Amino acid sequence: QVQLQESGPGLVKPSETLSLTCTVSGGSVSSGHSFWSWIRQPPGKGLEWIGYVYYSGSTNYNPSLKSRVTISVDTSKNQFSLKLTSVTAADTAVFYCARLSYSRGFDYWGQGTLVTVSS
Amino acid sequence: SYVLTQPPSVSVAPGQTATITCGGNNLASTSVHWYQQKPGQAPVLVVYDDVDRPSGIPERFSGSNFGSTATLTISRVEAGDEADYYCQVWDSSTDHFVFGTGTKVTVL
Secondary structure, three states, rough: OOEEEEEOOEEEEEOOEEEEEEEEEEOOOOOOOOEEEEEEOOOOOOOOOEEEEEOOEEEEOOOOOOOOOOEEOOOOOOOEEEEEEOOOOHHHHEEEEEEOOOOOOOEEEOOOEEEEEEO | OOOEOOOEEEOOOOOOOOOEEEEOOOOHHHHHHEEOOOOOOOOOOEOOOEEEEOOOOOOEEEEEEEEEEEEEOOOOOOHHHEEEEEEEEEEEOOOOEEEOOOOEEEEE
16 A cells, blocks of 8 residues: 655745655555656645656646746655745645556545745 | 536535536546545545546445536435545646546535
8 A cells, every 4th residue: 555645844934945755655656657746735725736756757747836846756765855936825735745647546645734835 | 728617515415416527628538537535634536537446435436427527426425425526637738637626515
């Protein structure tokens, strides 16, 4: 059973960079056909796909966030990470990491972590 | 970008059937996945590839996808089915992933 766990600061100041890490257990980030993704959900609102990284390092980002997002993978640690630059209060959300399969959707999710952007 | 439209809310009595729709342009040409999200919890995949269920998901959850509308049907609704439900697709024209607007299911 694949398990994912997000970690990182719960409070980020405006204009700074949000950084989160997702640790994968029970499976390998190097497995084929798995795309390691970040999804966010502002309080009281719906889900928004941020982007994914493949074990090779190739990435795919939501165009609405592409200029501010970097997702990377560390196969040696079985982790992948999210960086979102120049954050504002509008970036306050619960951030989820998830495994994506093109044929099965997002089949494994982390529990989510709330990141608040505030001074 | 691709837009998926869901009704904001659906109400259903216990034991009855809940029907949640997801509308999008030529939706039947792609696979639709459905997620259940209970308050304070991460979403859970309940139907993938239009009609398939992951292991552990009750048979009461079923899906269909015809024309421009995909449907998630919950039969014999229980109090524990009260949650937000989201549809999701892969937009092949952009290689991006889109979620629907979400539907809150209330069990009366």
